[in-house]
Amino acid sequence: xxxxxxxxxxxxxxxxxxxxxxxxxxxxxxxxxxxxxxxxxxxxxxxxxxxxxxxxxxxxxxxxxxxxxxxxxxxxxxxxxxxxxxxxxxxxxxxxxxxx
Amino acid sequence: xxxxxxxxxxxxxxxxxxxxxxxxxxxxxxxxxxxxxxxxxxxxxxxxxxxxxxxxxxxxxxxxxxxxxxxxxxxxxxxxxxxxxxxxxxxxxxxxxxxxxxxxxxxxxxxxxxxxxxxxxxxxxxxxxxxxxxxxxxxxxxxxxxxxxxxx
Numbered sequence: 001x002x003x004x005x006x007x008x009x010x011x012x013x014x015x016x017x018x019x020x021x022x023x024x025x026x027x028x029x030x031x032x033x034x035x036x037x038x039x040x041x042x043x044x045x046x047x048x049x050x051x052x053x054x055x056x057x058x059x060x061x062x063x064x065x066x067x068x069x070x071x072x073x074x075x076x077x078x079x080x081x082x083x084x085x086x087x088x089x090x091x092x093x094x095x096x097x098x099x100x
Numbered sequence: 101x102x103x104x105x106x107x108x109x110x111x112x113x114x115x116x117x118x119x120x121x122x123x124x125x126x127x128x129x130x131x132x133x134x135x136x137x138x139x140x141x142x143x144x145x146x147x148x149x150x151x152x153x154x155x156x157x158x159x160x161x162x163x164x165x166x167x168x169x170x171x172x173x174x175x176x177x178x179x180x181x182x183x184x185x186x187x188x189x190x191x192x193x194x195x196x197x198x199x200x201x202x203x204x205x206x207x208x209x210x211x212x213x214x215x216x217x218x219x220x221x222x223x224x225x226x227x228x229x230x231x232x233x234x235x236x237x238x239x240x241x242x243x244x245x246x247x248x249x250x251x252x
Contacts, residue, residue, distance in 0.1 A: 007239075011231045013237045029252045092216065
């Protein structure tokens with residue numbers, strides 16, 4: 001399947017960078033590296049199949065979706081037939097059912 | 101006799117494989133890198149010893165340094181060692197301005213993890229608006245950030 005063009009907002013990229021640095025500072029190198037690898041792999045999947053995310057809203061031009069990369073991290077993006085744009089990464093608190 | 105030689109042969113193979121694994125463990129793990137930093141700290145501390153101390157002080161110091169060394173050997177990185185590591189990393193990978201601002205924030209050490217509480221429709225709109233205002237990152241910027249973290 002053809003992969004779509006992936007673009008990042010500067011805010012999403014900064015957010016990714018900051019969280020990876022937080023992992024490096026407060027956990028270790030493996031945490032930070034694994035986090036970045038997970039996001040990269042996820043984006044690759046999304047670029048091939050952007051419709052796997054949950055629809056948040058639809059406009060005539062774009063479809064906004066959320067993809068849960070991890071119980072704590074979701075990727076918020078919109079896509080068209082030719083492009084996937086990463087709006088932001090969302091870091092949410094783990095819910096009880098995620099921990100069980 | 102034959103059985104014994106087979107056992108020896110297996111044991112030698114075992115040692116061979118252990119030897120193969122050892123360099124990987126010593127030089128490639130993250131722990132060993134922290135450990136190397138700590139050793140530097142330890143030797144630096146040793147050089148700063150004041151030799152005018154009396155025997156009791158010296159004994160206390162040696163006990164303390166042994167305890168510290170055990171902590172190092174069991175790979176408990178001290179805060180200073182972590183800070184030194186982050187200092188090197190940040191100044192090598194970020195622009196000077198960014199590195200300075202991160203230094204003011206103590207390289208995010210012990211800073212609470214920030215969550216994004218996006219609940220209402222206004223929050224979502226604000227988030228989209230901020231992302232749109234920040235602009236689109238170039239492919240060089242994206243590669244730079246991923247390169248920084250994937251090649252740790």
